[in-house]
Amino acid sequence: MAEQKNYITPEGYATLEKEFQQLVKSERPELVKVISWAAGxxxxxxxxxxxxxxxxxxxxxxxxxxxxKRMDAAEIVYSRTQTNTEKVYFGAWVTLFNLADDGEMIIRIVGQDELDPAQGYISWVSPMAKALLGKNLGDTIRVVTPGADTEYEIIDIRYE
Incomplete structure (x- = not known):
């Protein structure tokens, strides 16, 4: 079975690469020295x-x-090169207006390895992202989750 593509932003890939390098070049060699010393x-x-x-x-x-495995399956998506900035695609920063409580929130659609709800980073496979992908500025979306059924209006789309 072919591995599912791992869509990821350039920043997300750099984070994975940095962790990989830290483990391979620093932590693992130091730990091997400790184990060797302890074995003696x-x-x-x-x-x-x-x-x-x-x-x-x-x-x-x-x-x-x-x-x-994640880096081998990675497909880096450069959202800054997006030309149709009136539509929501992977990597977009989207400002939403909650029609139920008049609140605003800003989210970014990113890869599964980049999730960070505190920063507003949501996975492209999440219910919110699935409802947003391909939508236009000004569109209204409905997000159905086990805890709620909420409508939002897309009030801004940015690619940085």
Missing amino acids: NGDRSENGDYIYGKKRLRQIDSRIRFLT
Whole structure:
């Protein structure tokens, strides 16, 4: 089965790459040194440094494999080159007006590895993003989630 594309912004890809490099070039080599030192201290069955080090090394190696797969499947989307700025596409900053409570919110549609609700980053596969993708400035959307059924008007679309 072919792996699903991992749509991601250039900033998101850079974040994955930075974490990967940190693990491969810094954390893993330092941990291997600690494990090697601890292994030389005798009985490994009661050696906390050795036991913890091996456990942490497995975690790091697992994360490296995960990051490698995500970066290999990545398709970087350069939203700054978007020419139709009146429509919502991946990477867009969208300002929404909540028709129920007259509140505004700003969200950005990003890749699954970039989620950060505190910054307004939502995944392109989320119900909100699915309702927004392809819509125009001024359109009204309805977002249905288990907790609510809310209508929003798209009042601004930006690509930065």
